[in-house]
Amino acid sequence: MKPLILLLMLAGGLGQAAPAPGIKLNQIGYLPESSKLAVVPAGAASTFEVQSLDGRTVLRGQLGAPSHWEPTGESVRVADFGLLTRPGAYRIKVAGQPLSDPFEVRPGAYHALGVAALKAFYMNRSGTALRARHAGQYARPAGHPDDRVLVHASAASPTRPAGAVIAAGKGWYDAGDYNKYIASSAISTFTLLAAYEHFPDWFGRLDVNIPESGDAVPDILDEAMWNLEWMLAMQDPEDGGVYHKLTNLRFDGMVMPHQAMREPRYVVGKSTSAALGFAATMATASRVLAGYDKRWPGLSNRMLAAAERAWAWAKAHPEVRFRNPPDVLTGEYGDARLDDEFAWAAAELYIATGKGDYYLALQPETVSNTVPAWDDVRGLAWMSLAHHRARLTPLADQALIASRIDALAARFAQAARGGYRVSMRGPDFVWGSNAVMLNQAMMLVQAYRLNGKRVYLAAAQSNLDYVLGRNPTGRSFVTGFGARPPMHPHHRPSEGDSVEAPVPGFVVGGPQPFQQDKAECPPYPSSLPALSWLDHVCSYAGNEVAINWNAPLVYVAAAISVLTPDSESTNMPKEPATLEQILRQESLLQFDSFSNEAALEIGLKLVDLARAEGKGVTVDIRRNGTLLFAHGMSGATADHAEWIRRKNNLVNRTGHSSHYTHTEVRAKGGDIDAITTLDARDYAAHGGAFPVVVRGTGQVGTITVSGLPGPEDHALVVRALKDYLKVDGDL
Numbered sequence: 001m002k003p004l005i006l007l008l009m010l011a012g013g014l015g016q017a018a019p020a021p022g023i024k025l026n027q028i029g030y031l032p033e034s035s036k037l038a039v040v041p042a043g044a045a046s047t048f049e050v051q052s053l054d055g056r057t058v059l060r061g062q063l064g065a066p067s068h069w070e071p072t073g074e075s076v077r078v079a080d081f082g083l084l085t086r087p088g089a090y091r092i093k094v095a096g097q098p099l100s101d102p103f104e105v106r107p108g109a110y111h112a113l114g115v116a117a118l119k120a121f122y123m124n125r126s127g128t129a130l131r132a133r134h135a136g137q138y139a140r141p142a143g144h145p146d147d148r149v150l151v152h153a154s155a156a157s158p159t160r161p162a163g164a165v166i167a168a169g170k171g172w173y174d175a176g177d178y179n180k181y182i183a184s185s186a187i188s189t190f191t192l193l194a195a196y197e198h199f200p201d202w203f204g205r206l207d208v209n210i211p212e213s214g215d216a217v218p219d220i221l222d223e224a225m226w227n228l229e230w231m232l233a234m235q236d237p238e239d240g241g242v243y244h245k246l247t248n249l250r251f252d253g254m255v256m257p258h259q260a261m262r263e264p265r266y267v268v269g270k271s272t273s274a275a276l277g278f279a280a281t282m283a284t285a286s287r288v289l290a291g292y293d294k295r296w297p298g299l300s301n302r303m304l305a306a307a308e309r310a311w312a313w314a315k316a317h318p319e320v321r322f323r324n325p326p327d328v329l330t331g332e333y334g335d336a337r338l339d340d341e342f343a344w345a346a347a348e349l350y351i352a353t354g355k356g357d358y359y360l361a362l363q364p365e366t367v368s369n370t371v372p373a374w375d376d377v378r379g380l381a382w383m384s385l386a387h388h389r390a391r392l393t394p395l396a397d398q399a400l401i402a403s404r405i406d407a408l409a410a411r412f413a414q415a416a417r418g419g420y421r422v423s424m425r426g427p428d429f430v431w432g433s434n435a436v437m438l439n440q441a442m443m444l445v446q447a448y449r450l451n452g453k454r455v456y457l458a459a460a461q462s463n464l465d466y467v468l469g470r471n472p473t474g475r476s477f478v479t480g481f482g483a484r485p486p487m488h489p490h491h492r493p494s495e496g497d498s499v500e501a502p503v504p505g506f507v508v509g510g511p512q513p514f515q516q517d518k519a520e521c522p523p524y525p526s527s528l529p530a531l532s533w534l535d536h537v538c539s540y541a542g543n544e545v546a547i548n549w550n551a552p553l554v555y556v557a558a559a560i561s562v563l564t565p566d567s568e569s570t571n572m573p574k575e576p577a578t579l580e581q582i583l584r585q586e587s588l589l590q591f592d593s594f595s596n597e598a599a600l601e602i603g604l605k606l607v608d609l610a611r612a613e614g615k616g617v618t619v620d621i622r623r624n625g626t627l628l629f630a631h632g633m634s635g636a637t638a639d640h641a642e643w644i645r646r647k648n649n650l651v652n653r654t655g656h657s658s659h660y661t662h663t664e665v666r667a668k669g670g671d672i673d674a675i676t677t678l679d680a681r682d683y684a685a686h687g688g689a690f691p692v693v694v695r696g697t698g699q700v701g702t703i704t705v706s707g708l709p710g711p712e713d714h715a716l717v718v719r720a721l722k723d724y725l726k727v728d729g730d731l
């Protein structure tokens with residue numbers, strides 16, 4: 001694939017001044033089994049061809065009917081080339097149009113994107129030099145150690161009066177500037193932590209080449225930790241309140257970080273929104289990092305305590321809305337509505353602690369589901385509740401969680417049926433529109449993970465395609481990726497260095513019609529929502545970068561990579577090898593009700609399946625401890641019952657299948673037969689026991705097979721449940 005990469009780089013240089021291509025597509029390409037669409041201006045042509053780079057036609061197809069797209073007023077037709085699954089490099093040909101940009105079809109198509117999008121956080125680290133071995137040509141001296149930060153008058157307290165000096169080092173620069181804000185940090189850090197929670201195997205293997213690469217911790221968690229350490233320092237130890245931001249009094253010039261250190265730095269104000277964003281993020285981190293106590297002893301517990309203190313501060317100060325003091329001119333991140341922050345923090349604290357008071361504080365029936373943004377975080381609450389639903393206490397309204405997730409995705413999927421086939425409509429093109437696109441994709445992914453409806457995965461892919469080039473500008477919006485990437489982002493390190501290409505892996509804000517920066521910029525090419533964009537460093541309103549825009553890019557690149565079926569394995573029954581596959585099984589193989597008759601039918605199905613393969617197993621099905629079905633086939637032995645008892649205990653304790661715990665322990669390098677927190681006499685971390693989860697109720701029982709190696713026991717249960725519950729698709 002080397003020659004294509006070279007070609008892409010050449011095209012990137014040339015594409016700068018070139019007009020928008022007629023045929024718009026994802027310029028970095030597709031996984032073999034993904035949906036694949038290109039958008040073509042509606043004209044005389046009604047057919048398209050896919051060609052290999054040497055000009056051979058490999059696929060012919062009909063263009064879809066002309067469709068009007070309101071955000072640009074264009075009439076376009078779609079080329080659907082999903083049938084093209086063979087790895088290779090291609091272009092699309094439509095009569096009357098120049099050949100399309102080249103693109104690839106290959107496994108791992110978004111691996112490099114995922115690495116770069118996460119690496120971008122490293123590139124924006126405050127308080128450390130970036131060395132050439134990690135940052136290549138973007139190496140730079142350290143900026144902003146923030147080891148002597150002043151307490152601004154707006155943040156003063158009896159123990160920390162105005163002018164007091166504190167240390168609050170590390171953290172990421174927020175965006176194109178050198179300041180640090182809790183609001184955008186919270187959603188960004190959370191999104192990275194959630195990406196790891198949802199796709200632990202993919203991130204477990206992802207080597208980002210940062211200073212912490214090669215240690216025992218996945219790089220995404222190391223990177224998140226860089227910012228979590230800063231966030232912890234933003235909590236006032238005296239009262240538990242959280243400073244709203246750490247900034248200069250005004251923005252720096254377009255210089256490198258180490259050249260922007262003359263101005264004093266302040267922690268400014270405390271706010272309810274900062275306390276709640278902090279609480280939600282720390283509760284999440286305490287959960288995710290609980291398995292890394294060896295690396296960070298006691299940290300998980302400290303984070304949970306910090307989260308609960310911040311929550312208590314917010315409850316005591318529920319209406320402190322941040323406004324910039326008159327002498328502070330940096331980003332305000334003010335937030336008029338705080339109900340969403342309360343809901344998100346309550347949800348994360350409920351999941352982390354299991355305390356019913358937090359669930360009651362959440363008032364879930366009053367909380368809608370919306371696309372996440374730094375100032376609207378209610379969607380994150382639903383995302384976390386859905387992911388953790390198998391281990392929530394009976395208080396949780398499971399049906400409500402599922403319906404909130406599905407209803408939002410259904411709306412997006414409906415919107416994605418016309419024009420450019422993306423879920424955004426004209427009014428969605430606000431500041432940071434590309435992040436709206438990616439966050440909508442992230443919420444579509446939540447629904448796909450919940451109910452397996454392929455239309456949601458396809459719609460998420462479609463939004464990613466938009467960001468990577470299938471949009472009216474014909475530009476990739478990610479630096480360093482695609483034939484026509486942004487070259488002049490509003491990003492001080494990219495502009496202030498001597499390297500022509502900007503720091504790679506950043507998604508820029510994207511088109512939006514309000515042009516708040518037009519006084520400082522050359523004329524925009526258009527005022528239409530999806531065409532109002534300039535690739536110019538002046539354009540903070542459309543071409544800046546930001547951590548909270550990159551985080552959903554990291555998430556979506558991983559999600560599409562993990563969830564798109566694998567062409568090599570779709571036709572083979574496969575052992576569930578990864579945690580995310582098992583989580584997917586657990587989320588799809590749930591019941592609306594679980595009767596004695598269901599147990600009988602499933603039990604007999606299991607016996608039939610085992611018999612067909614010439615295997616002898618013992619089957620055990622229980623509801624609330626009551627035995628509903630048991631059978632020992634010929635070949636069953638006395639120790640099967642003992643295995644079943646211990647595997648069932650594990651499922652009843654964790655809420656997960658025993659194979660999940662098995663895989664989780666193995667992934668962390670642990671010994672499955674000597675788990676320190678479990679007595680091996682009563683718990684067995686071997687596959688074969690599966691939770692019976694009734695939607696709206698929670699776990700009510702177990703379905704267990706014993707007699708084969710654990711992964712095979714587990715696979716047998718999954719096959720029987722898939723068949724009984726009529727769940728289609730790749731599990």
Ligand SMILES: [Ca+2]
Pocket residue numbers: 212213214215216217218219222
């Ligand atoms: Ca690491």
Ligand SMILES: [Ca+2]
Pocket residue numbers: 335336337338339340341375376377
């Ligand atoms: Ca809010």
